[in-house]
Amino acid sequence: MAEVAIRGVRKSYGGHEVVHGVDIEIADGQFLVLVGPSGCGKSTLLRMVAGLEAISGGTISIGEKVVNNLPPAERDIAMVFQNYALYPHKTVAANMGFALKMARMDKTEIEARVKKAAAILGLEPYLDRFPRALSGGQRQRVAMGRAIVREPKVFLFDEPLSNLDAKLRVQMRSEIRELHQRLGTTTIYVTHDQIEAMTMADKIVVMRDGHIAQVGAPLDLYDRPANVFVAGFIGSPAMNLLKGRLAREGDDWRVDVGAGPLPLGAMEGLEEGREVIYGIRPEHLIRSGQGIPARVAVVEPTGSETHLVARLGAEGAGGQEVIAVFRERHAFKPGEEVRLMPEPAHVHLFDAASGERI
Amino acid sequence: MNKARHNPLNSAAAHGALILYTLIALFPVFVIIINSFKTRKAIFAEPLTPPVGDAFSLIGYQTVMKQGDFFLYFQNSFIVTVVSLFFILLFGAMAAFALSEYRFRGNTLMGLYLALGIMIPIRIGTVAILELMVQTGLINTLLALILVYTAQGLPLAVFILSEFMRQVSDDLKNAGRIDGMSEYAIFFKLVLPLVRPAMATVAVFNMIPIWNDLWFPLILAPGESTKTLTLGSQVFIGQFVTDWNAVLSALSLAILPVLVLYVIFSRQLIRGITSGAVK
Numbered sequence: 001m002a003e004v005a006i007r008g009v010r011k012s013y014g015g016h017e018v019v020h021g022v023d024i025e026i027a028d029g030q031f032l033v034l035v036g037p038s039g040c041g042k043s044t045l046l047r048m049v050a051g052l053e054a055i056s057g058g059t060i061s062i063g064e065k066v067v068n069n070l071p072p073a074e075r076d077i078a079m080v081f082q083n084y085a086l087y088p089h090k091t092v093a094a095n096m097g098f099a100l101k102m103a104r105m106d107k108t109e110i111e112a113r114v115k116k117a118a119a120i121l122g123l124e125p126y127l128d129r130f131p132r133a134l135s136g137g138q139r140q141r142v143a144m145g146r147a148i149v150r151e152p153k154v155f156l157f158d159e160p161l162s163n164l165d166a167k168l169r170v171q172m173r174s175e176i177r178e179l180h181q182r183l184g185t186t187t188i189y190v191t192h193d194q195i196e197a198m199t200m201a202d203k204i205v206v207m208r209d210g211h212i213a214q215v216g217a218p219l220d221l222y223d224r225p226a227n228v229f230v231a232g233f234i235g236s237p238a239m240n241l242l243k244g245r246l247a248r249e250g251d252d253w254r255v256d257v258g259a260g261p262l263p264l265g266a267m268e269g270l271e272e273g274r275e276v277i278y279g280i281r282p283e284h285l286i287r288s289g290q291g292i293p294a295r296v297a298v299v300e301p302t303g304s305e306t307h308l309v310a311r312l313g314a315e316g317a318g319g320q321e322v323i324a325v326f327r328e329r330h331a332f333k334p335g336e337e338v339r340l341m342p343e344p345a346h347v348h349l350f351d352a353a354s355g356e357r358i
Numbered sequence: 359m360n361k362a363r364h365n366p367l368n369s370a371a372a373h374g375a376l377i378l379y380t381l382i383a384l385f386p387v388f389v390i391i392i393n394s395f396k397t398r399k400a401i402f403a404e405p406l407t408p409p410v411g412d413a414f415s416l417i418g419y420q421t422v423m424k425q426g427d428f429f430l431y432f433q434n435s436f437i438v439t440v441v442s443l444f445f446i447l448l449f450g451a452m453a454a455f456a457l458s459e460y461r462f463r464g465n466t467l468m469g470l471y472l473a474l475g476i477m478i479p480i481r482i483g484t485v486a487i488l489e490l491m492v493q494t495g496l497i498n499t500l501l502a503l504i505l506v507y508t509a510q511g512l513p514l515a516v517f518i519l520s521e522f523m524r525q526v527s528d529d530l531k532n533a534g535r536i537d538g539m540s541e542y543a544i545f546f547k548l549v550l551p552l553v554r555p556a557m558a559t560v561a562v563f564n565m566i567p568i569w570n571d572l573w574f575p576l577i578l579a580p581g582e583s584t585k586t587l588t589l590g591s592q593v594f595i596g597q598f599v600t601d602w603n604a605v606l607s608a609l610s611l612a613i614l615p616v617l618v619l620y621v622i623f624s625r626q627l628i629r630g631i632t633s634g635a636v637k
Contacts, residue, residue: 052532073538085529089551099537146533158529 002153002186003028008058011044019044020210029184035197036207043158046190050079050156062153078147079156083163084139086131093127096145117148137168157189194234206230228355231279231348240322242278246270259313260292265344279348285324291341299332308332394418394606401602418603431590436615438500439568442507443561450515455545458523475513491578498581506574511564522556523549558626569616587612
């Protein structure tokens, strides 16, 4: 087990830079999730840690050792791939033991380790089968088993659940999490799915266009997004981001979003007339007589909650769209007027030009 | 789709067409084999009857066995074909792996250059090849033939194999790298088994023309000790008289080894397809 330090790491292909100097510190035993939209550089970063891509600048160290110039096999890491990458012509047991065999480990020791990993993952009945005779979830487990037997310092996961169906994904999610709690190995996990990131991570790194957008614990990111990108990326349904202008009403600040003024909590250092983005999560919009009017566009009952998509302002005004989530069941009709009120304590305010939190 | 496949009428029609095609394709072979067991008179009188009764004769085979050293010709053909195929597959697959796996300057250009040979028949260069072989002292050696056939087969092999190798999952190769396999191990142990169907295809494509070739053996290795089977059979075809019994017998014998090789490769082909189908 070891900590991982990524310092000023860059990656360029030809003259084109795709990762622009990233710094991440991962504590021993931490479960770090790299999340971001496709093309943000998260997989490239992971592959640089694995040693599958050359590092164009900066250093990566695992434990105390800088691994920039070590081949993958000598970095003491194990990786689980999106499409499992099992050797199709080897049995499950041979797949799991292969890395150890390559490292010329003693046969009985290999067998013991494979057995142990198989027991952890519930793969004992399948050890003699070939990958083609396994289901998707089982293959994923074998891929994890192959990583476990090496007892590496760091586990790397590259979108391991993307190929599974929704139900299995949820199940494997908690299995991976449980495995991590049991083994306590430092883990770097790449995903584009913010729910996976939220549910599994100790620490999330949100990436965008080769930069880090924000680093933090899942709930910190949810409660205090550092910029509009993170605010919109984390959370489902996504946060409402309304364009508006700061206005003053006596001692209180308001944000005028076109359809009416929205309240702000106590704030300092604001100037009137500034262009801002007013962020409010769907669950922090409540129905209230004092709220601003909106027209119901779509109602999506999910059973446990009701999602309401509405347009601010009077009918035909073409106001900004908002989503509200209600725990209780309301009988909304399309076209009907509702009055929605943000809870001032949960408002996130961002600068319209830079997108940074104010 | 499913319904159509289970319709007995459609199924019968499809099988009928395939059987008909098989008959047409095999008919000349069949004629060659039955006539090789007949007397010269019977061959010309009734070419389509089976070799029974008076018509039956082994004279052709006896002539073949007496005339020249046919087992040596066999051996030469076999060595040339097998060794050429081995080199075509080995070097072709290695070049294809490099082209499909590694990014380097001029990769596409190199691929095009290697594929260019598909369009230019090697026989155009016969004179130059002959001069080269004379100067290097390789005339009348099997090595001369092997070198020429390897060169002839490589372009298509590289072209086909690199397409197939591009389809081998990158993750799989990377998993191998993380498990500590060298690039050679990844090539031989991971990639080659996965492109086996393509290898079999390339082998079959190259095998028949090499086995049947008359041109290069005649020019580069006409000596008695290096004659191939096809060249050896030519002694029975004269300008005025052709010993048809011997020609047909020699041809019948020549079919056998190539048939065996084909069975070996096609088995690989089927095994490769079935293991690839169930991903």
